[in-house]
Amino acid sequence: MNFVDAIRLTEILLGxxxxxxxxxxxxxxxxxxxxxxxxLLLALLLIIGFHTTWVVLLxxxxxxxxxxxxxxxxxxxxxxxxxxxxCCLCLVHLAxxxxxxxxxxxxxxxxxxxxxxxxxxxxxxxxxxxxxQALKDVFQFSAYPVSESLRGWAKSPQILFYVSWAxxxxxxxxxxxxxSSTALAIALGIAAxxxxxxxxxxxxxxxxxxxxxxxxxxxxxxxxxxxxx
Amino acid sequence: xxxxLKLLLPAIVPSWRFFDFIAPSPRIQFALLNGADDxxxxxxxxxxxxxxxxFKQMLARMLWNPHWNESLFLVSCAERxxxxxxxxxxxxxxxxxxxxxxxHSLATSVTTATHLQFRLLMIKRxxxxxxxxxxxxxxxxxxxxQALK
Numbered sequence: 001m002n003f004v005d006a007i008r009l010t011e012i013l014l015g016x017x018x019x020x021x022x023x024x025x026x027x028x029x030x031x032x033x034x035x036x037x038x039x040l041l042l043a044l045l046l047i048i049g050f051h052t053t054w055v056v057l058l059x060x061x062x063x064x065x066x067x068x069x070x071x072x073x074x075x076x077x078x079x080x081x082x083x084x085x086x087c088c089l090c091l092v093h094l095a096x097x098x099x100x101x102x103x104x105x106x107x108x109x110x111x112x113x114x115x116x117x118x119x120x121x122x123x124x125x126x127x128x129x130x131x132x133q134a135l136k137d138v139f140q141f142s143a144y145p146v147s148e149s150l151r152g153w154a155k156s157p158q159i160l161f162y163v164s165w166a167x168x169x170x171x172x173x174x175x176x177x178x179x180s181s182t183a184l185a186i187a188l189g190i191a192a193x194x195x196x197x198x199x200x201x202x203x204x205x206x207x208x209x210x211x212x213x214x215x216x217x218x219x220x221x222x223x224x225x226x227x228x229x
Numbered sequence: 230x231x232x233x234l235k236l237l238l239p240a241i242v243p244s245w246r247f248f249d250f251i252a253p254s255p256r257i258q259f260a261l262l263n264g265a266d267d268x269x270x271x272x273x274x275x276x277x278x279x280x281x282x283x284f285k286q287m288l289a290r291m292l293w294n295p296h297w298n299e300s301l302f303l304v305s306c307a308e309r310x311x312x313x314x315x316x317x318x319x320x321x322x323x324x325x326x327x328x329x330x331x332x333h334s335l336a337t338s339v340t341t342a343t344h345l346q347f348r349l350l351m352i353k354r355x356x357x358x359x360x361x362x363x364x365x366x367x368x369x370x371x372x373x374x375q376a377l378k
Contacts, residue, residue, distance in 0.1 A: 024295035029324070068233045071317045072309070073240075074302050077247060083240035115245045122249035137251040141352045141359055143304045146290075146297065147282040200287040203297040 006220035007092055007105065008049070011056075013213035014085050015046035018059070020209060021082075035066050053093040060086050078206035084111060085214055102224070109221035112214045113175050116191065120171025129168065132161030144202035167194070178226050181219075188215050253353035255307035255364075259326050261342035265369055269346055275326055276300050299325065307349050310365055322347055323370050330372075345370045 001009070018039060025036035039062050045055045063083055066074070073079030091104035123129040128137070139145055140154035153160065170190060177187035192215075195208040257276075260269030276296075290297065303325060306318040326347060349365040 020292060024293070024298060027295070029328075064233055064237065067236045070302070071315065072236055072305065075298055076301070076305060080240040080243055083237065084243065087241055111243060115243070118245040119247045122246045126250060128250070134248065134251050137354055138248065141354065142251060142254045143256070145278070146287070147279050149281045199291055200284070203290060203294060203301065205291045205294045206298065208291065
């Protein structure tokens, strides 16, 4: 994927993620509608590619207002990733040369890799994750399982032990996928499935759409820096 | 401005420490009261999760999940209240309980309540058992007549 296409695809995917988020607030309180209706319109403009530099800048300013309104991210990590992508897109559009544009977009790709690797690292150094207890706790008493029936998974410690290790190992070896475009495509497919399962089990649908918005940056980064010739 | 930049910084330089340890988990419970000096007799769990959700519903929630995402925001507010209590977090929770009371049938059966209070029940694992403790009580908030109609 070339640089221009990767940026364009990131804009389209992020615009779609922002539209889904914004629509959810349109039936909410009046002051939220005032924040999210403009965001919905700007996200549409981002998708069609209308004056993109101004649109990403306005989206960034609006995101700061939303951050202030909720005194932090509305949905934790997914909002933060959305802001990170938006910041990088702003820098790409404002950068004075292709060199600085690549640095801004490359930063997004590196952060995407770190989002998996560091998540794996903090788990493997924790004995409760290594024993499967942490994942059991998530199902047993955390606020995340979307239904009471899912809490039943806490009674299958053997399965949760293997799932914990599968997640930890996948997150830790993710950076090695950069050495092959095929491996990266497979790794991103598995990662998307991981986010999809988190969306199903824990209702984290916003993570799915925002994280895949950053994938084009990594596909470009791999071709740019890890593919010979 | 400085405060907003402080909120922005974790997005620009993220820590990516998702689920590094499983912290005590908050549940929001509310009580309807008959006056500003009334004492809560019965606590209701706010937005109890359904017994079961089908795969079809899960797929639909990939695109449309406002209720759950709002509940996740309220979990964040509850965690913030435990870590560093602010009026903002308390207001956000009270506002949404009142909105739910307005729209759900629970409100129609309660005609005498004039005030509302919520508390935060924290659940954590102690050894092999789950431990429940009440860690926070909100202020007692008057319910406007409209909120219950």
